[in-house]
Every structure is written in structure tokens, then in C-alpha cells.
Amino acid sequence: MTTTTKYIFVTGGVTSSLGKGIIAASLAKLLQAQGYRTTIQKLDPYINVDPGTLNPYEHGECYVTDDGAETDLDLGHYERFLNVPTSQANNVTTGRIYQSVIEKERRGEFLGKTVQVIPHITDEIKNRVQILGNSGDYDIVITEIGGTVGDIESLPYVEAVRQLKWDLGEHNAIVIHLTLVPFLSAAGELKTKPTQHSVKTLMESGVMADILVCRTEHELPSDLRRKLALFCNVREEAIIQSIDASTIYDVPNLMLEQGLDKVVLKKLDLQSDTPDLTQWNEFLSRHKNPKGEVTIGLIGKYVELQDSYKSILEAFIHAGAANEVKVNVESVHSEYLNDENIKLKLSHLDGILVAPGFGERGIEGKIEAVKFVREQNIPFLGICLGMQMAVIEYSRNILGLTDANSTEMEESTNNPVIDLMEAQKSVTHKGGTMRLGAWDCKLEQDSIAAKVYDTDKIEERHRHRYEFNSDYREQIEAAGMKATGINPETGLVEIVEIPTHPWFVGVQYHPEYKSTVANPHPLFVAFVKAALKYSKAKNNVSMA
Numbered sequence: 001m002t003t004t005t006k007y008i009f010v011t012g013g014v015t016s017s018l019g020k021g022i023i024a025a026s027l028a029k030l031l032q033a034q035g036y037r038t039t040i041q042k043l044d045p046y047i048n049v050d051p052g053t054l055n056p057y058e059h060g061e062c063y064v065t066d067d068g069a070e071t072d073l074d075l076g077h078y079e080r081f082l083n084v085p086t087s088q089a090n091n092v093t094t095g096r097i098y099q100s101v102i103e104k105e106r107r108g109e110f111l112g113k114t115v116q117v118i119p120h121i122t123d124e125i126k127n128r129v130q131i132l133g134n135s136g137d138y139d140i141v142i143t144e145i146g147g148t149v150g151d152i153e154s155l156p157y158v159e160a161v162r163q164l165k166w167d168l169g170e171h172n173a174i175v176i177h178l179t180l181v182p183f184l185s186a187a188g189e190l191k192t193k194p195t196q197h198s199v200k201t202l203m204e205s206g207v208m209a210d211i212l213v214c215r216t217e218h219e220l221p222s223d224l225r226r227k228l229a230l231f232c233n234v235r236e237e238a239i240i241q242s243i244d245a246s247t248i249y250d251v252p253n254l255m256l257e258q259g260l261d262k263v264v265l266k267k268l269d270l271q272s273d274t275p276d277l278t279q280w281n282e283f284l285s286r287h288k289n290p291k292g293e294v295t296i297g298l299i300g301k302y303v304e305l306q307d308s309y310k311s312i313l314e315a316f317i318h319a320g321a322a323n324e325v326k327v328n329v330e331s332v333h334s335e336y337l338n339d340e341n342i343k344l345k346l347s348h349l350d351g352i353l354v355a356p357g358f359g360e361r362g363i364e365g366k367i368e369a370v371k372f373v374r375e376q377n378i379p380f381l382g383i384c385l386g387m388q389m390a391v392i393e394y395s396r397n398i399l400g401l402t403d404a405n406s407t408e409m410e411e412s413t414n415n416p417v418i419d420l421m422e423a424q425k426s427v428t429h430k431g432g433t434m435r436l437g438a439w440d441c442k443l444e445q446d447s448i449a450a451k452v453y454d455t456d457k458i459e460e461r462h463r464h465r466y467e468f469n470s471d472y473r474e475q476i477e478a479a480g481m482k483a484t485g486i487n488p489e490t491g492l493v494e495i496v497e498i499p500t501h502p503w504f505v506g507v508q509y510h511p512e513y514k515s516t517v518a519n520p521h522p523l524f525v526a527f528v529k530a531a532l533k534y535s536k537a538k539n540n541v542s543m544a
Ligand code: GLN
Pocket: 355, 356, 357, 358, 359, 383, 384, 385, 386, 408, 463, 464, 465, 466, 467
């Protein structure tokens, strides 16, 4: 195939939230499906070193990679579309760029020179872009630049793109600019002016867009495409419409229909073929033609925002397709759950997932939810904080340790069934210091986990500071809750189950990060299956 890596930059104009990540992932899918080894990288222009310290309200979910990087949620889309793991190199922020330039300066590596945005910051950006290309693992690297052109904080990135396009030469680097073509209902017209201005802003920094992807709510007529081509210095075939889709998983096909992959490959002087989307389309057809449905309750405290539990919601889509059912996810705010309203709020659900999270707010509602599902035999999946809540509930209501708690919520509790991990006790900094990334886990024979994974050794991604306190393991196991997954090196409990319950599983790790279209996560698949079984049994009883 190719000898040199080709680079595609994706910039955004007019507004944020146009779906650059989905366009990048969809294009990557089309290129991958033609045999090109493709990866995607996200450059974020904010000063946080990573999004790990950002509130989910502020930035949506923090996605975690195998190598323990806390990253932007777009990396989740990249993995879900491509089924190839990403790493720290796939997400770089301004904070990280400055941090490494300042560290170099402190080491004296700039030999007395004044350290400046150009060339030092732009050089660092260029290096970070080329790390993936230079690894030899990829034919094509797609780099998505966060933010909108014209923002002050995006300037060094756009300048780095200008330099790289020049350094790499024609056919080796191209720019796709994603813009908005709004529809003014009063005028009954689609408007091109915002796109013209945004392309002009890009040109002021010396960057010409090679391809325009136009987000629109209506089909772009050919006269409008001609107008855009004329004003924006782009060929008509390179004006691609990105119309609102009912699911993000339709976007690769929509881009294929518009010929995005063909134009890209032509501009990069690479051969184009028909992408093989057989497996992808099989998934889509299962997703769109469900034979039944289940309703799962997602008990969390960031439920107002779709993005806060992005990977969980997507994992349900994959698991739904695998089971050929529609999974309705009903968000339930844990802060407003109590023993009086719990039956009303949860009894119609076919399965309940208690979500990950941090801090005290809403945890008593989560504990009530676990009690309800345990007593009512409703399928339960607890993730990270959700698993910890299951252990607390069991200790309080079955072991009779009424004051059992996590030291995260109550430092001086008499029964710290969830406690700070030993390695965390000396940690003072918040950023990048949790137990992060992929860790081994050994599964207990005959457990639900061992059956679901169909193996006895797994690797899953973590992001937490607290753990199941092993001092209580004997007591808890004697009462009936079993530790069925253990980290072989540290002995940390990674999975708990209640064998007398039809389907009760709590995991200290985040299975949702590893669910992809090609590989729906086995735990989610099995959980949805259990919910389906529960729902069928419930309906049979009510019909009898
Ligand atoms: N707050 C808990 C901990 O740090 C759980 C974290 C999570 O749910 N990701 O251990």
C-alpha cells in the first residue's frame, strides 16, 4: 500500500457541535473498509492537560483508553466505528502541549532561545500530529481540530496545519472543513454566507479547505453547491452535504453516497475502491429492525445530558442490535429517588443500570435502587460507583452493618466496605492519578461473568480511586454476595455477583468503553438478554 502516511485535517466553522467527530469517524470507517490502516486523533484547544478534571456537565463523558489516558469522548466514537484501540497519542490538549514545551524549557533544551508560540508551540503540535504517522502503523491519520476556526485558542493549531500542509507537500495532507448551512424558515431558504465567512477566516490563516462538509437540515440543491464552490475555492464534487441522520451509524453510508471517500482518496493520490461495509450494514439492519423491545433504567446524576453517559448509551445500541431488540434507556435521577417513590419510578423497568460517578450527591437514591432490584429480582448491572453502591446496600441490609459506607462519602464511617485503594492514600494531585486504563481480571468458574465472557481471564478499563475493602470479603461472601472477578496481582475485587438472584452483576471497571459495532460488549449483550427474559416472564404472568 502507501509508503508515506497521508494526513487529513478536519476543522470546524460557524458553530460547535456540528459533529466533526462523527464525520471523522465515518470517513475513517470508509477508508478502513477499503484496506487503508486509518487512525483518528483529536486536538483540543483548552488548557486542561486532559479532560479528566472536567465536570461531565462541562464536557460530557471522560473516555478512557487501554493505556490509561483520560480523553475526549470523540475517541469513544473512533473506537466504536473502527474497532481499533486508541491511546494517549490520539488526544492532545493545549495544556499538554504547553506542559511539554515548558518542561523542555526547564531542562534547558532550547539552548538560550526565547520560547514562543511560533515556532515552539506549533512545532510541538506538529510533532504530536506526526507521532501516529511515524509509528508506521497507519496509512492515513485523520486529525480533528476541536473548537471553531476564528477562536483565539485555535490559532496555533490552524497555523500548525498550514505549516504541515506546506512541509508534507501536495497529495500528502488535505483539509476538510465542516460548516453549517442554516435554513431560514422565514425566507424559506438555505444560506451559504456563514460558510463563505468561515472559509474566509480559514484562508486568513493561510489554509485553503480542500473539501467542505456542510451540515444541513435540508438537501443542498445543485445551484447552491455551485455557489459554494465558486465562493469557497472548492470543486463542486468536493462539496459534501451532511444531512441530519436518525442514527450516527448511518453517517458512513451517507458519506459514501456523497462520495466523500472518493474525493479524499483522489486528493491524496490514493486508489479508491468500493468499501466493504458488509458487517457494518448487518449491524445497521439488526439495529433498525428490532423484533422486540426492553426498557432499561439508567440511574445516575448527570441524566439531563446525553453526553455524560455516552459510551453506556452506545453500548446499549450495540447490545440491542446483537439481541435484535430495541433498548429504550430511561434516565432516572438518583437524587430524587427514595423508598417512598421507588416502586412507582422503577417497577415498570426490565433492567436497571446504576451508573458510575463521583461524590456524595444522589448516592442514597442509588442504594435504594439497588435494594429494589435485588429484592424484586430485576436484572442489575452496576458500573464502578454502581458496583460500590451494590456492596454498600448488601452490607447494610443483609449483613446488618447499617452504617456501612464508602470513605469517599463518609471518611469516618465505622464500616468502610468501600475504601480508598492503598496506592491512592499518598496521592494529592487530582489530574491523571486515579487507577486508570486496562487491568487484568481473573474470573471465577461458573460465575455469570465467566459464562458471559466465555473465558477466565479478561482485561477491562478502570477509572476510580476507591475499591471493595477486602477486609469485608469473607463476611460478604458468607452472606451470599460473591467476588467473581479478581485482579491477579493485587487481589482487588473487580466483580461481585449474587448467585441466588437471576442476574445481578457489579463491576469495578467500565465495560462500556470497549463496546464497538464490530464487538458489542458481552456484559451488555448478556444484560439486555436477561432484561428481555425478565420482560417476557413479566408479560406472561400479567397475561395469565
Ligand atoms: N467515585 C468512585 C471511585 O473513585 C467511582 C468512580 C467511577 O464510578 N468511575 O472509586
